[in-house]
Amino acid sequence: MAAKMIDCPSCHHHGIGIVFSPGSPMMEGLLWLLIFPGIMYTIWRRSNRRVICPNCSTEFMLPSIF
Ligand SMILES: [Zn+2]
Numbered sequence: 146m147a148a149k150m151i152d153c154p155s156c157h158h159h160g161i162g163i164v165f166s167p168g169s170p171m172m173e174g175l176l177w178l179l180i181f182p183g184i185m186y187t188i189w190r191r192s193n194r195r196v197i198c199p200n201c202s203t204e205f206m207l208p209s210i211f
Pocket residue numbers: 153154155156157158198199200201202203
């Protein structure tokens with residue numbers, strides 16, 4: 146999990162954002178037993194990964210320039 150400095154447009158939080166992946170690691174593990182669905186699920190989770198605000202959970206983060 147990489148930390149990213151963010152500026153929240155909603156609550157004006159400035160600091161480290163949380164990297165959030167949709168779905169669950171447990172589901173991912175189960176699907177990997179079937180190989181192909183596991184690959185698809187992992188790709189889906191990776192491509193939908195986003196940084197959210199630790200304060201108000203807003204998804205639309207502006208990367209901080211500082
Ligand atoms: Zn916020």
